[in-house]
Each structure stands twice: as structure tokens, then as C-alpha cells.
Amino acid sequence: MTAKVSAVEQEEAPLVWSARWSLTARILAVNILAVALLAGGFYYLDTYRSRLVDTRIGVMEEKLEMLDAALEAARPDQRERLIGEFTRATESRLRFYAPDGRLIADSFRTAPPTYTLRDPDLQPWKRDAARAMDRGIDWIVGAPSYPEFEEPKIDRASAWPEVIETQHSGLATSRFRYAPERTPLLSSARIVDLETPQTMLMTLNARDITRTVRAERFRLAVVVAVVLLTSVLLSLFLARTIVRPLRKLARAAVRVRLGRAREVVVPRLPSRRDEIGTLARALSDMTQALRERIDAGEHFAADVTHELKNPIASVRSAIEGLGRVRTDEQRAQLLAIADEDVRRLDRLVNDISEASRVDAQLSRTLFEPVDVGIMIESMLAGRAARAGGDAPRIAFARPRKDTATVMGDGHRLERAIDNLIDNAISFSPPGGLVCIAATRLGDEVHVRVDDDGPGIEPAQREAIFRRFHSERPDGEAFGRHSGLGLAIARTIIEGHGGTVAARDRDDGKQGASLLITLPAREGNAETG
Known part of the structure; x- marks a missing residue:
């Protein structure tokens, strides 16, 4: 680790004698120095x-x-x-x-x-x-x-x-x-x-x-003059091919910094196959990602505002109604509504906080080997202790030890899979069955969660992963879910380099199937 850090520090060592020189001046200086050696x-x-x-x-x-x-x-x-x-x-x-x-x-x-x-x-x-x-x-x-x-x-x-x-x-x-x-x-x-x-x-x-x-x-002077002229022309050409696109990229970056990302077009320089072309495309992609993050932040803020308004309005209405009711029964009913709305606000705030932090936390997390089979088995053991009498049953096809191992944050992966299981349970009928499987297929680990609920329409299979998606099963009390569970799960899985998608069940039965695909840890292949 020390050697790696020292290598990075050496690579980023500041320029001392040429720190204030432009790139064009440095190119000219280096080439003219070579001519000066010839003039020796x-x-x-x-x-x-x-x-x-x-x-x-x-x-x-x-x-x-x-x-x-x-x-x-x-x-x-x-x-x-x-x-x-x-x-x-x-x-x-x-x-x-x-x-x-x-x-x-x-x-x-x-x-x-x-x-x-x-x-x-x-x-x-x-x-x-x-x-x-x-x-x-x-x-x-x-x-x-x-x-x-x-x-x-x-x-x-x-x-x-x-x-x-x-x-x-x-x-x-x-x-x-x-x-x-x-x-x-x-x-x-x-x-x-x-x-x-x-x-x-x-x-x-x-x-x-x-x-x-x-x-x-005279002969040497002619040679030096020709070499000097050629060197200067080549230096100017080299500076033109390097400095001009860098200046364009720098101006675009400044405009992005000034908050004009929406109107800035960062040149991608598709004809260049060198490091400057790579830099241009990286900056363009970074700007596009920044635009998407800005848009996502704006949409998230609007969604949060919208979702918070309903319970806040309900609480305000209940509090205002307390002053007008005359019977204890009506007062108890309003207090129950206020209590339910406060609980809903608490769940919503917690989920919003989790959704806003997950990206940043994943970027700072040091990934470690995680055996998905052991992790799911531990999760289900805790669920079994809390399950009610008419709760859907859960069946898990546990893989062999160390065959379904990925590199990641075990706590975050557990949260993502737990959200998928919660979603499957909420759509399953009383006494239904939720099937979970974890397998190693080539260089990937697949985690599948199947339920026997009504299933998901093809047009809705991407929408369910959006924040605050409100499609809930019939009969469920309003406000029990924030609509962020699947969105948080997708963010976590994508932060691990994987994907999550909704599809039909493989066995053809009624219900939905949510499939997580994660890169398998290198050196661990399924055996037997």
C-alpha cells in the first residue's frame, strides 16, 4: 500500500522550474534545447x-x-x-x-x-x-x-x-x-x-x-538553422494539436463549473484516438453524468416534496379537527390518524435519507468477499423469528459454500435483497410462497426472488424501480411503504457493478420474478 501511495505521489509531483510555463512554451523549450545541443x-x-x-x-x-x-x-x-x-x-x-x-x-x-x-x-x-x-x-x-x-x-x-x-x-x-x-x-x-x-x-x-x-x-549554421526552423514548426504543430483542444475542453469545463451544464456541449473529438481524445470523451461523459445527476436531484427533490405534503396535510387536518370534535370516539379516531401519519413520515424520512446516502457511501466502501448464500440464510433466520401466522412462507435454495461469492459491502447487499423480499411478501397472498435462489453462472452470481402474487405488467417492469412508485397490492393500507425500497435496491446493486430487473417466473406460474445479477468473485467457480 505504501509503495502504491508513493507511486501516486511521485506521479502527481508538482512541476518546480516549469510550473508557470504554458504547454506551448514547454514544447518549444524542449525542442529548442535539442537544437542547442546540436549547435554545440x-x-x-x-x-x-x-x-x-x-x-x-x-x-x-x-x-x-x-x-x-x-x-x-x-x-x-x-x-x-x-x-x-x-x-x-x-x-x-x-x-x-x-x-x-x-x-x-x-x-x-x-x-x-x-x-x-x-x-x-x-x-x-x-x-x-x-x-x-x-x-x-x-x-x-x-x-x-x-x-x-x-x-x-x-x-x-x-x-x-x-x-x-x-x-x-x-x-x-x-x-x-x-x-x-x-x-x-x-x-x-x-x-x-x-x-x-x-x-x-x-x-x-x-x-x-x-x-x-x-x-x-557555415555548413553547421545551415544545418542548425534548418533543424531549428523544422523544430519550431513541428513544436507549433504539436502545440496546436495538443493545446487547442485542451483549451476547448478547459473552456467547456469552466462553463460547466459556472452552472451552465445544460447549455454546454463538451467536444468529444471522435477522430482522435490518443490521450486527448480519451480525455475529451471522458469529460463529455462526465458532463452528461453530471446533467443526469442534476436532473435526478431535481426530480428527487420534487418527489420528496410531493410525498411529504400528503402526510403533513393529513396531520395538520387531524390537529385542526381536534379542536372541533366533541366526542371521545372522534378524538381517538383523529389521534389514531395523526399517529399513523407520523409513523408514515418517520418511515418516509428514513427511506429518503437512505436513498440520498447510498451512492456516496458505496463510493467510500471497501469491498470484501461476501458469500451470498450464507448472507441470505442468515437474513431468513431472522425473518422466521418475526414472522406472523398467516405470513407468506419463504423457500430458499441455498448454494454450496463459496460458490456464490461476490465482492461487495455485505450490509448494503443484505439491504438490497431484503427490500426485494419485502416487495415479494407484500404482493403475495396470505399463506403464499416466496422462492429465493442464489446460483453461480459463469462469471456472474444470480439471485432470484419469485412470488405468487398478481405479477408485473411488462410496461411497469422498469417503472417499479423509480423512486416513490405507488403501485401497491389491493387491500394494503395506504402509507405503509414509501415507494423507495426497489429504487434503493437498484442503486445498491448498480453500485456493485450488477443489475436488477423484473420478469416472468421461469416455471410459468402466476407471479413476479426479480433477478439480481452481480459479478462473481474471481477464482471461485461452482463445483460439483
């Missing part, structure tokens, strides 16, 4: 660019090492030609610095430049937009900040931190800067030992890295 690919592109830069710097250092070896092996008159071929092949620039920081040689002075640093002010607006987008994406992904490159006005070793570091450590040193148009400018310094030790600096404007990264970003 921009982080991957940043690491992709870093790997390209690291790879390119590694290649530069390897090529400088090979150039160092080639220069040491070459004759002095071959070195200039070798440097020119190297810079043309790698599209780079080579500079050589003496230990005192002087610029000894520059490949751009002895041969045409292999690359040109472009002035961003002279480029079209598309390039400015591309650079602005690069900066924005770098800010979003938290890319490291690299320094801007400026060509030194006085070209000495002190203008290049990587050259100074290499001169002090003797190890190759590399740097990454942004050119003015925001393309990578890579540099690598290395000590070369020619006639004198020199520091060789290689610079390279790797525009292809920017082109590659921008192309990949």
Missing part, C-alpha cells in the same frame, strides 16, 4: 581550428629543422637560392637575426613576397561581416584570445618575443597571432649554426585555416 558543434569547430593550427606549427618546425640541416650542408653561394625555393614552396617568409638582434637577411628583400597581409579597411563588407561572426562565435564558445599582429617598424630580434625566447633557451619557439584581417599568422624561431650562430624566424599567413573553419561553420 561550434565548440568542436573551435577545437578543430586549434588542432589545425597546432598541426601547421608542427609542420613549420619540422621544415625549419630540415632547412637548418640543408643550409649547414650547402655551400654559402647556394644558400640564398635554397632559401628562395623554400619560401616559395611553403609560401612563407624567412628572416635571420644576429646574436646582437640585427636583421641579417630577409627573404622578402631578395625575392618577391610569398604572401601579403591585407588591409581590412580595403575589403568588402562581406569580409567585415565574416570577421564579426568569427568574433561572435569565438566569444560564445569561449575561444582563447590571441594577440593581433603588427609588422614591426624597426625589424630587430627584440620585436619578436619568440626570437628572444629562442635566443635565451636555444629551443625552437612558435607563436600564433591574428593578422589584421583576422587570419592566422604563424611564426616559428630556431637557432641555425652557419658561419656564426643565427636565429632563423619563419612566418606564415595561413588563410586556408580560416577558410576551412568558416566553411565548416
Whole structure:
């Protein structure tokens, strides 16, 4: 039981962070979140660019090492030609610095430049937009900040931190800067030992890295935009198919709450086979049931008013007559009438109270196994002790133990069957016979009450179960029955998932037969 309660509490746990969001906003948020995860690919592109830069710097250092070896092996008159071929092949620039920081040689002075640093002010607006987008994406992904490159006005070793570091450590040193148009400018310094030790600096404007990264970003941006647009459209479509019918149902429910149930038509959405369609039909059925309950309540109130008026009027008339009568015999007669009317009022009030409470009480009752045979046998034993001399006899065909077992409220079921027996006795002649049988047939338990009275006309077989039905046997004193007994019995039986109906007797004899059908308890089948 504890596990079940905890499961229900977990299912009904309140929403914390999204409690104030509409359903449309939640659907959009969930789908856009999925697109945001896809947009996380921009982080991957940043690491992709870093790997390209690291790879390119590694290649530069390897090529400088090979150039160092080639220069040491070459004759002095071959070195200039070798440097020119190297810079043309790698599209780079080579500079050589003496230990005192002087610029000894520059490949751009002895041969045409292999690359040109472009002035961003002279480029079209598309390039400015591309650079602005690069900066924005770098800010979003938290890319490291690299320094801007400026060509030194006085070209000495002190203008290049990587050259100074290499001169002090003797190890190759590399740097990454942004050119003015925001393309990578890579540099690598290395000590070369020619006639004198020199520091060789290689610079390279790797525009292809920017082109590659921008192309990949553009492709990813297109994919993200298409997915985002598709996700938003699908979210709006999903919200439309969910939220709009829910709003219709909510408006209808509000109108029902405001007391306009009679004029409200709750949409049933018959074309929908999903949970919303099920909800719509459930709300429609609930509204219909509410209308029926309202109508039943109004009719019941009108019937109660009507039934109470007669005995109250009779009591009032008797009391007013007491002041005018002169003989003790007339006074005793009026008192007897008043007493009978008060008893009738008492019975009526008790039955009305029972009829009005039975529905609510059944909804709160915990059903238990009830052996109908044992229950009826106990009821009849009590009746036998109270029976008069000319009262109709009762015969009961008792079933075997545990074969006619149902799940229910034993007290209520006893009341329902007792009302049927009272009805049969009231219509049976003096010395007549009332036959009761309880049997198990398949998944049902049948309880039959037969009498040998006048029987029930087919047109009246449904009417007898209405409240305050007044068809009584000839000769019965007025007011002895409230007309609620069979109505209470039907309410109790239907509250147990069963039915009760009037019909002709199976043996063809004169009289009426009332049949109760109840669901049998699972696992108990008739044996033998």
C-alpha cells in the first residue's frame, strides 16, 4: 500500500522550474534545447581550428629543422637560392637575426613576397561581416584570445618575443597571432649554426585555416538553422494539436463549473484516438453524468416534496379537527390518524435519507468477499423469528459454500435483497410462497426472488424501480411503504457493478420474478 501511495505521489509531483510555463512554451523549450545541443558543434569547430593550427606549427618546425640541416650542408653561394625555393614552396617568409638582434637577411628583400597581409579597411563588407561572426562565435564558445599582429617598424630580434625566447633557451619557439584581417599568422624561431650562430624566424599567413573553419561553420549554421526552423514548426504543430483542444475542453469545463451544464456541449473529438481524445470523451461523459445527476436531484427533490405534503396535510387536518370534535370516539379516531401519519413520515424520512446516502457511501466502501448464500440464510433466520401466522412462507435454495461469492459491502447487499423480499411478501397472498435462489453462472452470481402474487405488467417492469412508485397490492393500507425500497435496491446493486430487473417466473406460474445479477468473485467457480 505504501509503495502504491508513493507511486501516486511521485506521479502527481508538482512541476518546480516549469510550473508557470504554458504547454506551448514547454514544447518549444524542449525542442529548442535539442537544437542547442546540436549547435554545440561550434565548440568542436573551435577545437578543430586549434588542432589545425597546432598541426601547421608542427609542420613549420619540422621544415625549419630540415632547412637548418640543408643550409649547414650547402655551400654559402647556394644558400640564398635554397632559401628562395623554400619560401616559395611553403609560401612563407624567412628572416635571420644576429646574436646582437640585427636583421641579417630577409627573404622578402631578395625575392618577391610569398604572401601579403591585407588591409581590412580595403575589403568588402562581406569580409567585415565574416570577421564579426568569427568574433561572435569565438566569444560564445569561449575561444582563447590571441594577440593581433603588427609588422614591426624597426625589424630587430627584440620585436619578436619568440626570437628572444629562442635566443635565451636555444629551443625552437612558435607563436600564433591574428593578422589584421583576422587570419592566422604563424611564426616559428630556431637557432641555425652557419658561419656564426643565427636565429632563423619563419612566418606564415595561413588563410586556408580560416577558410576551412568558416566553411565548416557555415555548413553547421545551415544545418542548425534548418533543424531549428523544422523544430519550431513541428513544436507549433504539436502545440496546436495538443493545446487547442485542451483549451476547448478547459473552456467547456469552466462553463460547466459556472452552472451552465445544460447549455454546454463538451467536444468529444471522435477522430482522435490518443490521450486527448480519451480525455475529451471522458469529460463529455462526465458532463452528461453530471446533467443526469442534476436532473435526478431535481426530480428527487420534487418527489420528496410531493410525498411529504400528503402526510403533513393529513396531520395538520387531524390537529385542526381536534379542536372541533366533541366526542371521545372522534378524538381517538383523529389521534389514531395523526399517529399513523407520523409513523408514515418517520418511515418516509428514513427511506429518503437512505436513498440520498447510498451512492456516496458505496463510493467510500471497501469491498470484501461476501458469500451470498450464507448472507441470505442468515437474513431468513431472522425473518422466521418475526414472522406472523398467516405470513407468506419463504423457500430458499441455498448454494454450496463459496460458490456464490461476490465482492461487495455485505450490509448494503443484505439491504438490497431484503427490500426485494419485502416487495415479494407484500404482493403475495396470505399463506403464499416466496422462492429465493442464489446460483453461480459463469462469471456472474444470480439471485432470484419469485412470488405468487398478481405479477408485473411488462410496461411497469422498469417503472417499479423509480423512486416513490405507488403501485401497491389491493387491500394494503395506504402509507405503509414509501415507494423507495426497489429504487434503493437498484442503486445498491448498480453500485456493485450488477443489475436488477423484473420478469416472468421461469416455471410459468402466476407471479413476479426479480433477478439480481452481480459479478462473481474471481477464482471461485461452482463445483460439483
